[in-house]
Amino acid sequence: xxxxxxxxxxxxxxxxxxxxxxxxxxxxxxxxxxxxxxxxxxxxxxxxxxxxxxxxxxxxxxxxxxxxxxxxxxxxxxxxx
Amino acid sequence: xxxxxxxxxxxxxxxxxxxxxxxxxxxxxxxxxxxxxxxxxxxxxxxxxxxxxxxxxxxxxxxxxxxxxxxxxxxxxxxxxxxxxxxxxxxxxxxxxxxxxxxxxxxxxxxxxxxxxxxxxxxxxxxxxxxxxxxxxxxxxxxxxxxxxxxxxxxxxxxxxxxxxxxxxxxxxxxxxxxxxxxxxxxxxxxxxxxxxxxxxxxxxxxxxxxxxxxxxxxxxxxxxxxxxxxxxxxxxxxxxxxxxxxxxxxxxxxxxxxxxxxxxxxxxxxxxxxxxxxxxxxxxxxxxxxxxxxxxxxxxxxxxxxxxxxxxxxxxxxxxxxxxxxxxxxxxxxxxxxxxxxxxxxxxxxxxxxxxxxxxxxxxxxxxxxxxxxxxxxxx
Numbered sequence: 001x002x003x004x005x006x007x008x009x010x011x012x013x014x015x016x017x018x019x020x021x022x023x024x025x026x027x028x029x030x031x032x033x034x035x036x037x038x039x040x041x042x043x044x045x046x047x048x049x050x051x052x053x054x055x056x057x058x059x060x061x062x063x064x065x066x067x068x069x070x071x072x073x074x075x076x077x078x079x080x081x
Numbered sequence: 082x083x084x085x086x087x088x089x090x091x092x093x094x095x096x097x098x099x100x101x102x103x104x105x106x107x108x109x110x111x112x113x114x115x116x117x118x119x120x121x122x123x124x125x126x127x128x129x130x131x132x133x134x135x136x137x138x139x140x141x142x143x144x145x146x147x148x149x150x151x152x153x154x155x156x157x158x159x160x161x162x163x164x165x166x167x168x169x170x171x172x173x174x175x176x177x178x179x180x181x182x183x184x185x186x187x188x189x190x191x192x193x194x195x196x197x198x199x200x201x202x203x204x205x206x207x208x209x210x211x212x213x214x215x216x217x218x219x220x221x222x223x224x225x226x227x228x229x230x231x232x233x234x235x236x237x238x239x240x241x242x243x244x245x246x247x248x249x250x251x252x253x254x255x256x257x258x259x260x261x262x263x264x265x266x267x268x269x270x271x272x273x274x275x276x277x278x279x280x281x282x283x284x285x286x287x288x289x290x291x292x293x294x295x296x297x298x299x300x301x302x303x304x305x306x307x308x309x310x311x312x313x314x315x316x317x318x319x320x321x322x323x324x325x326x327x328x329x330x331x332x333x334x335x336x337x338x339x340x341x342x343x344x345x346x347x348x349x350x351x352x353x354x355x356x357x358x359x360x361x362x363x364x365x366x367x368x369x370x371x372x373x374x375x376x377x378x379x380x381x382x383x384x385x386x387x388x389x390x391x392x393x394x395x396x397x398x399x400x401x402x403x404x405x406x407x408x409x410x411x412x413x414x415x416x417x418x419x420x421x422x423x424x425x426x427x428x429x430x431x432x433x434x435x436x437x438x439x440x441x442x443x444x445x446x447x448x449x450x451x452x453x454x455x456x457x458x459x460x461x462x
Contacts, residue, residue, distance in 0.1 A: 023209075037342075043341075068231060
């Protein structure tokens with residue numbers, strides 16, 4: 001997998017959710033925390049290093065597609081391929 | 082201890098405590114009590130005050146600058162109506178005979194109802210003024226309750242803990258002005274113009290590098306059969322280089338499972354005991370495929386000191402602590418109880434403080450162990 005792909009994905013997610021306000025850090029914290037809870041994968045680790053497994057990356061994408069994240073119109077395709 | 086907005090008091094006579102801390106401005110009481118307190122009487126006395134209240138049984142509690150390690154005392158904090166713009170409450174039956182699905186659905190429904198009652202935008206909450214405090218029945222899993230809340234709103238900050246009791250794990254309860262029993266209670270609040278809050282967590286562990294334990298087989302939500310495709314207890318022992326016959330409770334307490342979501346956060350899941358030969362039982366529900374690291378326990382002073390110094394840079398008016406029973410037990414066994422209490426006394430001087438020893442702590446939808454989560458309210462003008 002491309003190095004830093006999860007970090008790139010998360011940055012796009014933050015931009016999509018327009019997280020540029022004073023609440024930005026709090027939003028980012030919750031997104032990372034919820035992703036970790038639901039995938040069982042450390043966002044800290046995968047934000048900073050290359051991801052070894054396509055399956056693990058797809059797990060992250062699958063969880064992000066959950067309506068709770070409010071990303072229904074987010075373009076995941078550009079990251080999956 | 083008191084200021085214009087918050088007061089606290091402790092003792093064994095709830096009628097006297099109530100007299101000490103309630104005045105015409107009092108809107109809300111938070112109460113923590115030992116396992117030998119007559120909780121039905123406590124509920125009746127609190128109900129007669131006509132105030133909102135939330136509380137729970139615990140293993141031990143923080144009362145201002147001391148830890149009360151007995152089973153018969155009560156500690157109460159009162160909050161003035163001037164602190165809040167709006168406040169509302171919800172309760173969910175968390176009895177052991179209720180299914181996870183039912184608890185999750187009820188939690189979701191109750192939070193949506195509460196949000197409507199105080200016009201709280203669940204999709205876009207004010208993350209400086211709006212929050213939830215959860216007190217959950219500690220002899221059942223907190224996970225479905227928290228999942229229901231997350232389904233209602235992922236972005237609404239929440240903090241709290243699960244009720245405790247004696248270490249026989251036989252009896253516990255939670256109360257609020259709406260009822261008492263094996264329930265989960267939440268308070269959704271919006272602070273008044275002059276106030277903001279902070280929620281956070283602190284634990285005392287350091288990462289053991291290059292050790293990963295992937296959950297590859299579960300028997301139940303808390304019963305781990307395999308790590309890395311090997312029998313869980315054997316793999317855990319091998320990674321730590323601990324002989325299997327020396328795998329004791331103190332090993333579990335000192336070498337815990339954790340996962341780092343990012344930015345230095347740490348979600349601790351502690352192991353309770355061996356089960357069915359080589360399986361392991363965790364204190365939290367675990368998701369299949371989770372990749373844990375192992376974290377080694379370190380002294381409880383340093384991380385707390387850094388946290389309290391940071392908090393005290395603001396004009397704090399109250400501090401509510403949800404601190405794991407395992408942290409209480411570790412402090413006690415290491416003769417650190419007075420030292421840690423003194424730390425709070427020194428670094429948050431003259432600030433009303435209250436807390437309880439939890440059977441798991443929660444923050445922003447995550448149920449965690451061996452951690453202190455907290456709510457701090459401060460004045461901005």
